[in-house]
Amino acid sequence: MSLHALVAPVAHAIEVKHSRFRAQAAPVATPDAAMEWIRDVSEVEATHHCWAWRIGAEYRSSDDGEPAGTAGRPILAAIDGQGFDRVAVVVSRWYGGIKLGAGGLVRAYGGAAAECLRTAPRTPIVPLVEADLAFPFEDTGAVHAALSAHAAEKLHERHVADGTRIRIRLPAAAVDALKTQLRDATRDRVTVLPLA
Missing domain, CATH: 3.30.70.240 (Alpha-Beta Plaits)
Structure with a gap:
């Protein structure tokens, strides 16, 4: 599978049972640049800022207070599933009062990230x-x-x-x-x- 890089930062928003999810993605070159970008775009008023990044064989993710494995890993899976490298994705959630359960959170976080990346302008990474x-x-x-x-x-x-x-x-x-x-x-x- 060929890998792609983002051409420019992108965003995508969805609503699931009154909770709002906003996915943002940006090209990054280093782990430090990824973490700096994540800090810069995390919105103060949101309930959670779950994220993941991948740069070659290096990657990290965070559930930011959501149940373990329900946010960061699905975001990372969306990055890998869409064939991206050198990218960071943050999905911010504004809690809407209705619990989504583990499966609902996985679908919401992973789905927001995947759709954000699916529609993003991309360029092939040539080794x-x-x-x-x-x-x-x-x-x-x-x-x-x-x-x-x-x-x-x-x-x-x-x-x-x-x-x-x-x-x-x-x-x-x-x-x-x-x-x-x-x-x-x-x-x-x-x-x-x-x-x-």
Whole structure:
């Protein structure tokens, strides 16, 4: 499954048995940025501010006083179910006087978050990798043509006695095609060293 990032912050509101739920989502780059955004958008007059964020393999969630597992985890499940990464979601609840029960809370919090993300503008997250290339001077034109053809970004270039060294960043899916083009265009004179 391909992952997506939010293009811009979004919000969605629902009402369930007189309780109002307002989901807000925003792109975030770090755990600290996620927590700061959550603090900034939590509305003082709301009864609960339940939230979750995911950034790669890192994630956190909070039920903020709701019964354990009825809010934060459903919000996180909505993030994962909608295929998002690098995102934080807060669902604020204004209690309407009618208890929803555990199942009702899971549906309300998870549903508000899922609908907020479902309609959100998104962009695919393209995994990038870095590599070092080493090649003789005479292959410079062929190397630069191959880099351009495979959307590789040149990060650093230096010349040494026997040729050139370039550090590049490119989409992970383009690595094999770039290696093939470099091999064919230079009679296999380019060494590609992936970075750990």
